[in-house]
Amino acid sequence: MVDDDPLIVAAVDSDIEEKGYGVxxxxxxxxxxxxxxxxxxxxxxxxxxMTPVNGIAVxxxxxxxxxxxxxxxxxxxxxxTSAIDALRFDADDYLLKPCEPEEMFFRVSRCLxxxxxxxxxxxxxxxxxxxxxxxxxxxxxxxxxxxxxxxxIEDYMLHKARxxxxxxxxxxxxxxxxxxxxxxIKCPGP
Numbered sequence: 001m002v003d004d005d006p007l008i009v010a011a012v013d014s015d016i017e018e019k020g021y022g023v024x025x026x027x028x029x030x031x032x033x034x035x036x037x038x039x040x041x042x043x044x045x046x047x048x049x050m051t052p053v054n055g056i057a058v059x060x061x062x063x064x065x066x067x068x069x070x071x072x073x074x075x076x077x078x079x080x081t082s083a084i085d086a087l088r089f090d091a092d093d094y095l096l097k098p099c100e101p102e103e104m105f106f107r108v109s110r111c112l113x114x115x116x117x118x119x120x121x122x123x124x125x126x127x128x129x130x131x132x133x134x135x136x137x138x139x140x141x142x143x144x145x146x147x148x149x150x151x152x153i154e155d156y157m158l159h160k161a162r163x164x165x166x167x168x169x170x171x172x173x174x175x176x177x178x179x180x181x182x183x184x185i186k187c188p189g190p
Contacts, residue, residue: 001025002032002058003047003074008097012045012074015101016108029053033061041069042115043108048075048082056082059089068118070111074099116163123161 001016001023003009013023024039026032029050036044036058044062048055059071073086076097086094092111095104129138129146130153137156140148157165169177 001045002027002029002050002055004028004050005047008047008074011101012104015104019105019108021108029055029058032058036062036065040066043070043072043111045072045074045108048073048086049077056085056089059086059091063090068115070115072107072111119161119163120157123157123163128156 001009001012002025003012004027006027009025009027013025016023024035024041026035029046030053032044032046033053035041041062044058046055046058055073055075059073062069062071067090070092071090072093072095073082073091074095074097075082078094078096083094092114093107095107129140130136131138131150135153136150137153138146138148138150139156139160140146141160151159154165154167157163
């Protein structure tokens, strides 16, 4: 969260942390860019009007460092020009102050969902060695190809892509599992 108004920083920080997210704060654009250069962030929320480094500069730097970082521009002085500039530089959202906590959380959640989807796409785009029997993935990252450790796809997605995988049945497997359960009910074992 980047804003030169400490009350806004405290309010947004508190609201977002209350929902279980970690928050790093900066009280001006220069400090925000220092943070961006030193760490990786999924989402940046920045005030638009700050001096000497404004929110558009923070947006541009965040996208330069990692194009997948989501950025929300938050401003009390919204106009068509600033909204167009924000969109031109790939802002993910644009909010006017004051903003209700529920609205902020909705926008934050939506941006983080987009970040997670981008991660999933990148994982799927990479061709990974997958065992044709057990379906484990070989993680060769940082190693000689073919020497990596084999891991379950769920572990790979969680630890490498930071994406939680949910399990379910495809229609064919669901039918088979249901038939097996029905058979067990009809013919109980010894």
